[in-house]
Amino acid sequence: MASTASPASLPRPRVPWAVVGVTPFMVFAVLFLILPTLFLVVGAFQDNDGSFTLANLGKLWTPTILSSYWISIKVSVASAVLGAAIGAFIAYAAVSGGLPRWIRPTIMTFSGVASQFAGVPLAFAFLATLGRQGLVTLFLSSVFGLNIYAQGFNLLSFWGLTLTYLYFQIPLMVLIVAPAIEGIKKEWREAATILGASTWQYWRHIAGPVLLPSFLGATLLLFANAFGAIATAYALTGSSLNIVTILLYAQIRGDVLHDQNLGYAIAFGMIVITGLSNLCYILLRMRSERWLK
Amino acid sequence: MKTNRLSHWLAILIGTLYFLVPLAATFEFSLRKIRGVYSFEAYRVVLADTQFKSSLGFSVVLAVVTIVFGMAIIVPMAYFVELRLRKLRPFIEFVTLLPLVVPAIVIVFGYLRLYNSSSILPLTNFTLGTNFLLACGYVTLALPYMYRSIETGLRSIDVRTLTEAAESLGASSGTIIWRIILPNIRSAMLSGAFLTFAIVIGEFTFASLLNRPAFGPYLQLIGANRAYEPAALAVMAFAITWACMGIIQVVSRNSVAARP
Numbered sequence: 001m002a003s004t005a006s007p008a009s010l011p012r013p014r015v016p017w018a019v020v021g022v023t024p025f026m027v028f029a030v031l032f033l034i035l036p037t038l039f040l041v042v043g044a045f046q047d048n049d050g051s052f053t054l055a056n057l058g059k060l061w062t063p064t065i066l067s068s069y070w071i072s073i074k075v076s077v078a079s080a081v082l083g084a085a086i087g088a089f090i091a092y093a094a095v096s097g098g099l100p101r102w103i104r105p106t107i108m109t110f111s112g113v114a115s116q117f118a119g120v121p122l123a124f125a126f127l128a129t130l131g132r133q134g135l136v137t138l139f140l141s142s143v144f145g146l147n148i149y150a151q152g153f154n155l156l157s158f159w160g161l162t163l164t165y166l167y168f169q170i171p172l173m174v175l176i177v178a179p180a181i182e183g184i185k186k187e188w189r190e191a192a193t194i195l196g197a198s199t200w201q202y203w204r205h206i207a208g209p210v211l212l213p214s215f216l217g218a219t220l221l222l223f224a225n226a227f228g229a230i231a232t233a234y235a236l237t238g239s240s241l242n243i244v245t246i247l248l249y250a251q252i253r254g255d256v257l258h259d260q261n262l263g264y265a266i267a268f269g270m271i272v273i274t275g276l277s278n279l280c281y282i283l284l285r286m287r288s289e290r291w292l293k
Numbered sequence: 294m295k296t297n298r299l300s301h302w303l304a305i306l307i308g309t310l311y312f313l314v315p316l317a318a319t320f321e322f323s324l325r326k327i328r329g330v331y332s333f334e335a336y337r338v339v340l341a342d343t344q345f346k347s348s349l350g351f352s353v354v355l356a357v358v359t360i361v362f363g364m365a366i367i368v369p370m371a372y373f374v375e376l377r378l379r380k381l382r383p384f385i386e387f388v389t390l391l392p393l394v395v396p397a398i399v400i401v402f403g404y405l406r407l408y409n410s411s412s413i414l415p416l417t418n419f420t421l422g423t424n425f426l427l428a429c430g431y432v433t434l435a436l437p438y439m440y441r442s443i444e445t446g447l448r449s450i451d452v453r454t455l456t457e458a459a460e461s462l463g464a465s466s467g468t469i470i471w472r473i474i475l476p477n478i479r480s481a482m483l484s485g486a487f488l489t490f491a492i493v494i495g496e497f498t499f500a501s502l503l504n505r506p507a508f509g510p511y512l513q514l515i516g517a518n519r520a521y522e523p524a525a526l527a528v529m530a531f532a533i534t535w536a537c538m539g540i541i542q543v544v545s546r547n548s549v550a551a552r553p
Contacts, residue, residue: 017373017466018373018376018377018378021369021370021372021373021466021470022369022370022373022374022378022381024365024366024369024370025366025367025369025370026370028366028429028432029388031429032400032404032429032430032432032433033388033391033392033395033400033433033436034388034391035403035407036400036402036403036404036406036407037391037395037399037400037403039403039406039407040399040402040403040406043406086308089304090304090305090308092301092304093300093301093302093304093305094301094305096301098297098298098301099298099301099302099305103305107305107308109538109539109542110312112538112541112542113531113534113535113538114312116488116491116492116534116537116538117530117531117534119495119496119497119509119512120495120497120509120512120513120516120530121495121512121526121527121530121531122527123516124319124512124516124523124524124526124527125315125316125318125319125524125527125531126315127516127523127524128315128318128319128321128322128323128523128524128527129314129315129318129319133322133520134318134322135314135317135318135321135322136314136318166311167311167312167315170308170311171312221393224393224394225393227396228395228396228397228398228399229396230396230397230398230497230498231496231497231498231509231513234497234513235497235512235513235516235517238517245396245398248398248399248402249398249498249502252398252401252402252405252502253502260406263402267398267399267402267403270396270399271394271395271396271399274394274395274396275394278390278393278394
């Protein structure tokens with residue numbers, strides 16, 4: 001890291017300025033990003049006396065913790081896959097033409113706003129919409145006589161949380177994938193059509209394979225995005241929905257478990273999961289950039 | 294082709310509905326505080342709450358500190374990496390993407406263990422230290438976005454030529470950054486700044502676990518205890534986010550217009 005910035009490896013005598021300029025950031029990154037993460041990762045493999053152990057990771061295999069990981073993964077996968085599919089379709093509809101010109105910038109601006117509209121206020125918005133007294137809930141029951149809560153819907157559940165997460169996942173997908181869709185050249189379609197390809201063949205053999213890495217990569221990014229989220233879920237459900245971020249939150253607050261090394265292990269597990277999905281994202285992006293340049 | 298266009302319209306329409314209905318519902322809900330009539334009573338109650346003002350004020354100050362602090366360490370770093378230390382780029386890319394890999398709650402957990410009262414650097418022992426820690430946390434949260442926008446800004450100007458021209462006229466590195474580079478990447482910096490503002494203003498995890506009286510934990514507290522005020526707060530929060538994003542649009546459009 002910092003050693004690569006050592007004066008010896010650089011030409012010209014005015015180099016110290018560059019080192020001076022880069023150092024504050026390096027110090028910051030080490031102190032407030034790398035060390036805290038390493039501390040937890042190392043702690044996950046230590047017992048209370050500081051010697052090496054795998055017992056903490058072993059303790060993750062209890063029903064409560066496993067189920068919290070599982071619910072988190074399910075919500076993240078569902079909101080990522082649905083968000084990616086819907087977002088890609090909206091982005092395609094907005095970018096590929098056929099619609100009035102003003103649609104595209106409007107959609108992009110709005111996606112910028114909605115993708116940032118997360119956290120606690122988003123939970124409030126969905127409670128006001130689909131909560132027991134929410135506008136849509138009341139509308140459905142008064143106009144169609146449909147009581148969605150009697151039908152088994154609950155905002156404080158897997159589907160409720162997924163539906164809420166989609167509010168920032170779909171716009172995020174639109175933002176990420178729109179440039180890739182713009183990279184699809186009209187000429188490819190024309191060439192394919194001239195050679196007698198059907199729409200299905202065009203998508204199956206040309207546009208699909210070119211877009212697939214960006215699409216999958218963006219899906220993985222959405223997954224990590226949902227997996228690390230806590231504020232929306234916490235404000236929506238209190239601690240009634242057992243997802244892993246809320247479990248860790250309670251653990252940090254000292255409400256449960258009373259075992260700090262187990263807390264490290266939970267955190268380590270989260271880093272492993274988001275880390276793997278980001279690694280795949282980077283690999284996929286490297287692939288997709290070959291075509292879209 | 295015609296059915297195609299129809300399905301495009303349908304996608305846009307359903308998408309728009311999905312995004313506008315909750316906003317409309319939230320607004321409608323926020324007006325229901327007095328039974329039977331629509332009123333702005335919930336807004337009046339919220340705005341009269343001293344905790345609302347103090348927590349929002351706290352978060353605004355913290356957002357400004359975060360932006361200034363973040364820019365102060367990121368701009369020189371990005372400038373020198375672009376100019377002379379290209380070898381560092383892979384490492385910088387890795388570090389600036391790290392906050393997207395490590396969830397916020399994990400980072401703050403690390404802070405609490407690393408900087409608690411029994412550590413070498415007990416930042417959480419005193420208020421100013423904890424506030425500083427919170428600002429640092431927000432810089433890490435905003436890092437991917439800030440760095441990305443500044444890097445884009447730097448790449449769109451010819452850093453090397455500008456620097457060499459200024460150097461040949463006798464300018465020092467500090468002068469070059471302050472008087473040549475900064476004015477040229479102003480719009481990129483503003484975009485990063487407002488995005489950071491939007492992220493920081495309602496942030497919950499860091500502020501709550503560091504026990505600071507910020508706007509995010511206040512929102513959560515109101516949400517747990519009141520019925521209609523949360524909706525009013527959500528409308529306001531959305532307005533703030535919208536304002537930030539709107540300003541980014543205007544700023545970046547102006548910068549495009551200014552460049553021939």
